[in-house]
Every structure is written in structure tokens, then in C-alpha cells.
Amino acid sequence: MLRTLDELVALVERSDAELYVRWSKGPDADAAQRSRDALTGIELPGLSANPLRVESWWGDRPLRLWLARRLYDYRHLRDRRGPGVHAWVLEGEERGRGPDNEPLVRCRRAVAWIADEVHEVCTRMVEEQDSAEWGPLDRGGFR
Secondary structure (H helix, E strand, O other): OEOOHHHHHHHHHHOOOOEEEEEEOOHHHHOOOOOEOOOOOOEOOOEEOEEOOOOHHHOOOOHHHHHHHHHHHOOHHHHHOOOOOEEEEEEEEEEEEOOOOOEEEEEEEEEEEEOHHHHHHHHHHHHOOOOOOOOOOOOOOOO
16 A cells, blocks of 8 residues: 555656556456446456656656646546545556557556545645646546
């Protein structure tokens, strides 16, 4: 269990593997299934997840803020996907891209759960930024 944002930062800094964050009921629940396209119901070739790797355009900005944003952007999934859904980190291999251009991954190894307290810190950090026109991703009424 990662209990602080700093623990997540340390994990990403020391890892050579491709790390992703996924919002679900966890690796045991995901082991026997793949994600589905919500519009068509088509089974996708992996699990929807989001990379924790920093993109080059981020420059020398803090990794801590990058990771806070990664968690903040998809926080709506916790409520949208129902009880028992949490964010967790996995080491994975990309198998394709989903309908929102998100990576579809095969989980090589479950790494850690991310505690709810981490999300609270991320929300505060992101909302302290000076941009009134930016906010978390949300797909409105689509499920």
C-alpha cells in the first residue's frame, strides 16, 4: 500500500519497468478479464490503464505534480465503477490502445494499492494550480 504521494514518487523514480495506474477492484478481479469498450461492448486486448512514465514535453517540472495529475485526471472512475474500486499500480506491457487512446495493458505484476489519502493530497495539489479552465476528465452520463 502506497500511503503517501512521496512513496509513489519514489516507486516511479526507482523502477525500470513500465508502470501504470488502473482503477478497478484490483488485480485478483482483473486477472480473468479484459476491459470492454463501453459503447460497443467489444472486449479489448488488455486492461485500460494510464502510464505513470513522464512524457518528454513535461520538461523539468516536478514528478510529484505529474503523478498528482495522473491520479486526479481519472478520479471520477472510483465513483463511476462502483463500490470497491481503487487505484493501484501495475507493471505492464502495452497490447494496444483503447477507444479513448488509453493504453491497454497486460498486467505482468501487481505492484501496490494507492491509499485514499494520496488522492486527497493530489486533489489539493492540482486544484492549487493557476488554471481555471482545466479540470479532471469526466465522460458525463456515459458508463
